[in-house]
Amino acid sequence: MIHLIEPIKMAVIENVAYSVKDVSEKLFGGFCDCGGRMLQKFWLNLEGMRVLFSECEKCWKNHAYVFNSTKFLRKEEVRVIRKGEILDYLKNFLTELEVEALLNKAQNRAYKPQHLARVKKKLSDMNLPLEEILSLLK
Numbered sequence: 336m337i338h339l340i341e342p343i344k345m346a347v348i349e350n351v352a353y354s355v356k357d358v359s360e361k362l363f364g365g366f367c368d369c370g371g372r373m374l375q376k377f378w379l380n381l382e383g384m385r386v387l388f389s390e391c392e393k394c395w396k397n398h399a400y401v402f403n404s405t406k407f408l409r410k411e412e413v414r415v416i417r418k419g420e421i422l423d424y425l426k427n428f429l430t431e432l433e434v435e436a437l438l439n440k441a442q443n444r445a446y447k448p449q450h451l452a453r454v455k456k457k458l459s460d461m462n463l464p465l466e467e468i469l470s471l472l473k
Contacts, residue, residue: 339413
């Protein structure tokens with residue numbers, strides 16, 4: 336499953352984050368399982384592939400459509416991570432002590448530098464921007 340961290344416009348595929356590009360117009364982006372019309376939301380160019388993120392007008396589900404240079408490859412469900420869900424999402428990758436250090440740093444409270452250093456390393460390995468994550472947690 337692909338995760339879309341909407342507030343920072345990043346898609347996480349196989350635990351690596353990539354920046355996505357906004358679609359400026361409301362363009363057709365396929366049909367949803369519910370029968371609704373999908374609208375294009377974001378595009379991602381990724382190593383010879385393009386990924387289209389579309390959102391249903393009717394049920395608000397998100398799907399990713401993966402293409403290579405010439406054809407459609409597959410459709411994947413997308414889990415959208417909103418601002419209020421970012422901490423729960425990060426708990427899948429960080430220990431309790433690391434989450435505590437991250438929250439304390441975001442709220443200008445005392446934290447253990449060694450725990451925050453591990454957070455920085457893990458987020459860096461995932462290509463997630465620490466400063467943007469901190470601003471979401473304030």
